[in-house]
Amino acid sequence: MDIIPAAVEAFAEKYTTPETGLLKRLNRETYLKVDQPHMLSGHLQGQFLSLVSHMLQPARILELGTYTGYSAICLAQGLKDGGMLHTIDVNEEREDMCLRYFEEAGLSGKITMHIGKAAEIIDRLDETFDLVFIDADKAGYERYYDQVWDKIRPGGFILADNVLFHGETLVEPSKQSNNARAMISFCEKVAADGRAEQLLLTLRDGLLIIRKIG
């Protein structure tokens, strides 16, 4: 299901700061060489992540789900001096590609890439995060939310991607995939959590923006 009408998407693309040459190349190389390229955040969401990061000027960011590094680069652009983004992915095959682009973007010193299961690596990180971007396996979102909560500073943010799951969350329950059900269950959990305030932003595949208030 197309969630955002193509004409709206085109209009938004036209009036959003263009992708940098580096992000364009990373986007293109992903589409040419890597499986499931639709997973990449892309121009509009990438610019959104970059602007959020510039607004917050975080010292520490955690990303779950690096893929080819597109969103990591966008998020790292707003880090304050001395800041660090930790990004985790279970798939080691794309590590070289990510590291090559981090280097080219001049962000090698600001991004630490961890290979392994997010659930295992999160517990090893002794950090307090200003911003967490959850974009790994959909079945894991609820667990990741619980795992990262105490590592987020009061007033810090979580962004959770794909909460509309290609529009599958909107169809009748018998036709929903397991991933769509996982996204609904995740949204219900956050909505019932009195420690958070949130906005479901209908950008791309749906981004849940969560602020830790408790």
Ligand SMILES: C[S@@+](CC[C@H](N)C(=O)[O-])C[C@H]1O[C@@H](n2cnc3c(N)ncnc32)[C@H](O)[C@@H]1O
């Ligand atoms: C949607 S893609 C991430 C896209 C990327 N954040 C971007 O915007 O360009 C999801 C990624 O999560 C990774 N992943 C899946 N299960 C995981 C797990 N249990 N732990 C860590 N990463 C996982 C996949 O290998 C994949 O690269």
